[in-house]
Amino acid sequence: MREKLEKYFSYVFEKELIDEIVQVGVYKKLRENEILVDLGDKMKGIPLLLEGAIKIVREDKNGEEILLYFLERGDTCASSFASAITNGKCGIRATAEKESEIIFLPKEKLDEWMVKYKSWRTFVIDSYNIRLNEMMETIDSLAFMNMSERLYKYLTDKAQIMRETSLNTTHQDIAYDMHTSRVVISRLLKQLENEGKIKLHRNKIEILEF
Amino acid sequence: MREKLEKYFSYVFEKELIDEIVQVGVYKKLRENEILVDLGDKMKGIPLLLEGAIKIVREDKNGEEILLYFLERGDTCASSFASAITNGKCGIRATAEKESEIIFLPKEKLDEWMVKYKSWRTFVIDSYNIRLNEMMETIDSLAFMNMSERLYKYLTDKAQIMRETSLNTTHQDIAYDMHTSRVVISRLLKQLENEGKIKLHRNKIEILEF
DNA sequence: TAAAATATGTGATTTAAATCACAAAAAAAA
DNA sequence: TTTTTTTTGTGATTTAAATCACATATTTTA
Numbered sequence: 001m002r003e004k005l006e007k008y009f010s011y012v013f014e015k016e017l018i019d020e021i022v023q024v025g026v027y028k029k030l031r032e033n034e035i036l037v038d039l040g041d042k043m044k045g046i047p048l049l050l051e052g053a054i055k056i057v058r059e060d061k062n063g064e065e066i067l068l069y070f071l072e073r074g075d076t077c078a079s080s081f082a083s084a085i086t087n088g089k090c091g092i093r094a095t096a097e098k099e100s101e102i103i104f105l106p107k108e109k110l111d112e113w114m115v116k117y118k119s120w121r122t123f124v125i126d127s128y129n130i131r132l133n134e135m136m137e138t139i140d141s142l143a144f145m146n147m148s149e150r151l152y153k154y155l156t157d158k159a160q161i162m163r164e165t166s167l168n169t170t171h172q173d174i175a176y177d178m179h180t181s182r183v184v185i186s187r188l189l190k191q192l193e194n195e196g197k198i199k200l201h202r203n204k205i206e207i208l209e210f
Numbered sequence: 211m212r213e214k215l216e217k218y219f220s221y222v223f224e225k226e227l228i229d230e231i232v233q234v235g236v237y238k239k240l241r242e243n244e245i246l247v248d249l250g251d252k253m254k255g256i257p258l259l260l261e262g263a264i265k266i267v268r269e270d271k272n273g274e275e276i277l278l279y280f281l282e283r284g285d286t287c288a289s290s291f292a293s294a295i296t297n298g299k300c301g302i303r304a305t306a307e308k309e310s311e312i313i314f315l316p317k318e319k320l321d322e323w324m325v326k327y328k329s330w331r332t333f334v335i336d337s338y339n340i341r342l343n344e345m346m347e348t349i350d351s352l353a354f355m356n357m358s359e360r361l362y363k364y365l366t367d368k369a370q371i372m373r374e375t376s377l378n379t380t381h382q383d384i385a386y387d388m389h390t391s392r393v394v395i396s397r398l399l400k401q402l403e404n405e406g407k408i409k410l411h412r413n414k415i416e417i418l419e420f
Numbered sequence: 421t422a423a424a425a426t427a428t429g430t431g432a433t434t435t436a437a438a439t440c441a442c443a444a445a446a447a448a449a450a
Numbered sequence: 451t452t453t454t455t456t457t458t459g460t461g462a463t464t465t466a467a468a469t470c471a472c473a474t475a476t477t478t479t480a
Contacts, residue, residue, distance in 0.1 A: 058346055058353075066353040068346070082339040091346055114324060114331050121324050128338040129292040135345040136268055136278070136301055142352040143268075143276040143389050147437070170457065179353050181438060186458060202446065202457065357467070380427065391468060396428060412427065412476065425478070434469070440462080448455070 001027045001103065004050045008074050017117045021048075025103040030096040037094040043083040045106045049075050052100020053161045057093050057177070067154070067177040068092065069134040070161040078131040081124065085110060098162065147180065148188050152197065154178060159207050166206045211237045211313065214260045218284050227327045231258075235313040240306040247304040253293040255316045259285045262310020263371045267303050267387070277364075277387040278302065279344040280371040288341040291334065295320060308372065357390065358398050362407065364388060369417050376416045 002022050009018060025048070030036060036047060039059055054071040056079070071077060071094075083090040084107040113120040141150050154174065158167055171189060175182045189205070192198045199206040212232050219228060235258070240246060246257060249269055264281040266289070281287060281304075293300040294317040323330040351360050364384065368377055381399060385392045399415070402408045409416040 058349060060350060060354045062354075064354060066349065068349065078338070078342060082335075082342065085335055086339065091343065111328075111331060118321075121321060124335075125292075125295055128288070128342075129296065132288060132292060132338070132341065132345065133301065135342065135349065139268060139276065139278065139345065139348055139352065140270060142349065144270045144272075144274060172457080182458085183439075183460090184437060187460080190459075200458085382427080392428085393430090393469075394467060397430080400429075410428090421480105423478100423480075426476080428475070429473080431472090432470080434467105436467085437465085439464070442460090444457100444459080446455100446457075448453100450451100450453070 013119045030100040034096045041090045043080045045104045046080045047102040050101040053097040055095050055097045066179040072161050076127050151188050223329045240310040244306045251300045253290045255314045256290045257312040260311040263307040265305050265307045276389040282371050286337050361398050
């Protein structure tokens with residue numbers, strides 16, 4: 001745990017803070033598709049992502065989903081922070097897109113560290129800012145882009161986060177994330193393939209152009 | 211200034227913090243439609259809204275707009291906070307929807323107060339959380355609601371923020387905020403009027419049902 | 421008061437996306 | 451190997467929203 005923490009956080013956190021995190025943090029491995037946070041959960045702490053990729057989705061009353069953004073290593077979940085601090089419920093679902101490793105930080109420390117460590121304050125504020133910007137990008141996509149553009153952005157964004165040039169996914173899964181229908185996705189994917197931007201396989205999409 | 215600050219913030223901030231704000235804060239009155247923050251601005255501080263209502267919009271490369279949310283008294287602008295702290299550019303435009311009063315807080319104090327005042331930490335984190343939730347609501351609207359539902363939500367939300375039951379606005383202005391066309395808005399408004407939810411006048415919409 | 425600008429109303433048409441319906445290929449299970 | 455399930459492909463139709471085109475109020479200003 002200390003090893004990975006130092007690998008990704010040594011230039012973010014002071015040594016003393018890393019020491020504290022090692023003491024109170026709880027290491028956890030998530031298998032692919034494991035749910036880390038569900039709708040309505042009350043968080044007793046916040047996760048620090050050491051390795052892997054986490055998908056954050058929003059769900060409405062009818063059970064329909066829309067992807068908000070992905071987390072990658074070095075990130076934390078701003079919604080969890082909110083929930084932990086205010087004792088409120090979490091409005092999102094977080095699912096591991098691949099095997100991931102996290103450190104769970106108990107909520108009692110969150111405010112204490114704000115006073116003690118400049119690097120922690122910076123990290124928390126930066127996390128919120130990054131998340132606000134991601135949300136704005138999501139809003140931009142929904143408001144200003146057509147399905148084909150959104151789809152291409154989805155594919156390239158996800159490939160980046162997953163650190164792969166091919167995605168192992170089905171048309172139906174993409175449709176769920178983008179809150180549309182499988183038929184629409186299949187047609188647009190075929191179109192992107194004809195434009196030479198991607199190559200389609202069963203359960204797999206190769207991205208040829210970024 | 212002290213008077214209004216105490217009126218809305220005495221139960222939010224400690225007395226010592228209010229004293230400091232009075233010392234370093236710069237009071238400013240905004241007239242209707244005045245631009246407080248524009249795209250690409252670098253913020254030298256953050257505004258604290260004492261009175262009035264501020265509209266926050268996002269703009270894409272083609273100059274097309276979409277409303278993100280409104281601020282009301284007691285609120286601050288999380289994007290400005292981000293911009294002030296990181297010295298980065300602001301990705302939004304903030305416009306006074308009616309005459310408003312703000313206090314401008316210099317960025318040098320923002321981090322200092324995080325260490326000194328528990329109430330400031332709570333205020334900052336709460337502000338971010340409220341904004342994240344607003345953004346999620348905006349995403350919900352875009353992803354899950356049809357135009358008619360979005361329009362009705364827009365009208366009732368805005369009326370609430372403006373503390374009025376009628377809105378002085380044109381169909382075109384609504385269309386800009388919702389990133390659609392005037393014709394679409396005019397038709398849907400007429401439909402809402404037929405359902406008895408609103409009453410239409412020139413330059414004015416009465417909301418009959420909340 | 422006449423002309424111009426602004427705001428709203430409404431039919432007709434187009435378009436992107438959603439939906440329906442079904443076929444076929446590939447993989448998994450029996 | 452046969453059957454079943456999962457995944458993908460594609461024509462046809464429907465629908466919400468966008469766009470075009472123009473009429474008619476209402477207000478402003480020349």
